Each structure stands twice: as C-alpha cells, then as structure tokens.
Amino acid sequence: MLGLTPASALRQAYSGCASRVRLPTRAAAPVPGRLLAATCSHFSTVPLAYELHEPAKPVADKQTSPIIFMHGLFGSKKNNRTMSKVLARDLGRHVYALDLRNHGDSPHDEKHDYTVMAADVADFIHQHGLKDPTLIGHSMGAKTAMVLALDQPDLVANIVAVDNAPVDARLSSEFPRYIQAMRKIDEANTTRQAEADRILEPYEPSPTIRHFLLGNLHRPGAARGDSTLKFRLPLTTLGRSLDHLGDFPYKNPAEARFVKPALFVRGTKSKYVPDEVIPLIGQFFPRFELVDIDAGHWVISEKPEAFREAVLRFLEPKE
Known part of the structure; x- marks a missing residue:
C-alpha cells in the first residue's frame, strides 16, 4: 500500500511546471452518491491538502479537467510530486496531488475507510469546480479511485488504478x-x-x-x-x-459498474492483482485496459518511465 518517492531517473526539475501547495481551509459537507448516501449521516468529510502542478502550456479546455493523484497508505502528496510534474508537462493538464485524510497535511479523523476517503475526494472535486477529472491512485489511493468511480460515475472521466483491485484482500503483515x-x-x-x-x-x-x-x-x-x-x-x-483497509465496499458488479475507460497497472512481482481477479475487474470496469510492468508493488517508484508511458498512452487523445 505504500507509494515511495519516484526513482532518481525522474528526480529532476522540469522546466515549465509550476507547483503550488494548498492546505485545507474549511470543514466540508458529505457528498452523497449511491454507496455514500447510505452512510453519509454517520460521517463528515474533511478538506484535503494538496499541491497543484500547472503545465507551462495548458491544453485548451483542460484546466477544469485535471488529474487527481492519490497516494497509498503512509504516503503523502510529496510522494507523487515528480510524476505529477511530468504528467502536467506531457499532457498539458493541471495535476492535483492530494493528501488523503489522516496523511500529510490533511486533517485527522477517527474514521478511515474507502467510503469516507472517496467522499473526501468527491467533495474536493466539487469545492474546486473540477470537471471530468482523471483519478490516478496507487494502492489505497487506487481503491479510493475505484470506489468514487463506481459510486459517482458522472463525476469522473476515467481512472488509473495502480496495483490494486476491486476485491477484499488481507493486507500484508x-x-x-x-x-x-x-x-x-x-x-x-x-x-x-x-x-x-x-x-x-x-x-x-x-x-x-x-x-x-x-x-x-x-x-x-x-x-x-x-x-x-x-x-x-x-x-x-x-x-x-488496518483490518478493513484490504476490503472493498462494493461486492456485486451487477449493482455498480463504471462504463468509462479505466486503466489498471500492476507490478508483475506484486501479489495485489493476481490473474484470478482480472475477470472481476472486467465486471466492475467493462472498458478496462491492463498494463503489466516488471516491478513490485511500488510500480511508480521502481519503473517511473514505464508507468509514465502507460499513462500517456491511456490519456492522450486517440486518433
């Protein structure tokens, strides 16, 4: 579930990409979707801290269609800083690297599961007036992205889930x-x-x-x-x-499907996305693509260039 700092191959300054750090400023109201509506009376969302990475040459109409980047367990927005700058540069899109609740500079709260984390991100999208964002998440962030896409599909354009799957799985020891x-x-x-x-x-x-x-x-x-x-x-x-961070709140693909594009990136040396769960991914995300990268669970840090190429192929406009 970790998201390590990107490898030295990409640890350099990228000219033309500006970054701004934003801290949470106010309490937020719950943003109900299908799953969240059933439980929103039992929790409140928290305002998420973030860094905004702005491209030197934004693509027309892309300022309100950004990328939202989410880290894994024990991570923070700084873990995705370098890759965020790279994607902002290469795609001409604004990239928001978030601190999920109980991580980084975001507020602490007693409740920590995928339902509330997805609600936090949904509220972030509404707060900032973002339209058709791409969600990129690693591990814990990947499941957060999946839950939000299934719960409020109209809020999301597409997702990139990195080394996690829509299944219940016990966390590593x-x-x-x-x-x-x-x-x-x-x-x-x-x-x-x-x-x-x-x-x-x-x-x-x-x-x-x-x-x-x-x-x-x-x-x-x-x-x-x-x-x-x-x-x-x-x-x-x-x-x-920890006991329920391996869980996935949706159990039945017949009740929730995300029919927009989805990219699943898995490390071939990782155990988090075994072959037997691929059919279930297809049931929840029928337009999914799968990319295998010769890496362990920390795909982005181990093979940053391979990850960048996979994301660019997925997100660049198709001819």
Whole structure:
C-alpha cells in the first residue's frame, strides 16, 4: 500500500511546471452518491491538502479537467510530486496531488475507510469546480479511485488504478509491524532521524522503505525550541483501520459498474492483482485496459518511465 518517492531517473526539475501547495481551509459537507448516501449521516468529510502542478502550456479546455493523484497508505502528496510534474508537462493538464485524510497535511479523523476517503475526494472535486477529472491512485489511493468511480460515475472521466483491485484482500503483515515500529519511535522521543532509522531497521530491512516511512516525521514543538521527532500520522486510528483497509465496499458488479475507460497497472512481482481477479475487474470496469510492468508493488517508484508511458498512452487523445 505504500507509494515511495519516484526513482532518481525522474528526480529532476522540469522546466515549465509550476507547483503550488494548498492546505485545507474549511470543514466540508458529505457528498452523497449511491454507496455514500447510505452512510453519509454517520460521517463528515474533511478538506484535503494538496499541491497543484500547472503545465507551462495548458491544453485548451483542460484546466477544469485535471488529474487527481492519490497516494497509498503512509504516503503523502510529496510522494507523487515528480510524476505529477511530468504528467502536467506531457499532457498539458493541471495535476492535483492530494493528501488523503489522516496523511500529510490533511486533517485527522477517527474514521478511515474507502467510503469516507472517496467522499473526501468527491467533495474536493466539487469545492474546486473540477470537471471530468482523471483519478490516478496507487494502492489505497487506487481503491479510493475505484470506489468514487463506481459510486459517482458522472463525476469522473476515467481512472488509473495502480496495483490494486476491486476485491477484499488481507493486507500484508508488514503494515502492523510498521505501526508498532513507528509507535516505538514516538515513545523514544528521539531528535535525530538516524536514531529513528535504527529503531525501524529491525522491522524493515529495506533502506528505501524506511526512508519512505520516516518521511512522515516532523518536529511539532520546533516553535518552542523542542527538536523531538514525532510522526504526523495518527497511528492509533490507522492501526485500528488496518483490518478493513484490504476490503472493498462494493461486492456485486451487477449493482455498480463504471462504463468509462479505466486503466489498471500492476507490478508483475506484486501479489495485489493476481490473474484470478482480472475477470472481476472486467465486471466492475467493462472498458478496462491492463498494463503489466516488471516491478513490485511500488510500480511508480521502481519503473517511473514505464508507468509514465502507460499513462500517456491511456490519456492522450486517440486518433
């Protein structure tokens, strides 16, 4: 469910792409759709923080038809910053990289599931007057995109779902370990990232993934001269949500279908989109295309150029 920082092959400045960071400014009202209408009385949406990446040469009529980019579990808008700039440049479209609830600079809330995350994004679309957006989401963000497309298909032009599928699936065992390790780091009151990394290392051997997780550290008491590092993630809320973050709220394709274009990108070394779920993808998303990339679950960071080419082929106007 993670979304790591894009690889160094694309880690460079792209001239002509401007970025603006926007923080949430107000509480929002629920945006009901078919699924959301049944539960909207039990939750409220939160205003999402975002970065706006603007192309130097916008394509005519595309300012209100942007791309909305959503990260995975424990990620944030900064993980998709480089790819967002690339897509803004190559497609001439505005790209909004979001912080989903309980991540990055977006507000924390006790409820964390795909129904409420989809409602947050729907409300974001309405707030900003966006028309026919493309939703791109990795893992947790992919399921959020799928739920919103099935729930309010008139609100979305198309989707790109990266390494996840519309099925119930148990999350990998590393996610509870990550929560446990991050709690230990919080309790240690460390002031150095290197010390936090040493605490995390027994739980995760990959330096890349450790760097990704530690990117959520900040110094909340800096203004008071306190240099203690803490995670900006609400670890209790996310830990409590792990059991159902593998779930998918739609169970019956006969009750909800998204008949507009959909691209599913999967890593061939990942287990999240096995061959046996492909027929079900086709039932929920009958106009879907499938692209396999020689990568693990972190497709965008492992093979950024292959991902970029797949998205461009899908989104560029057809002759």
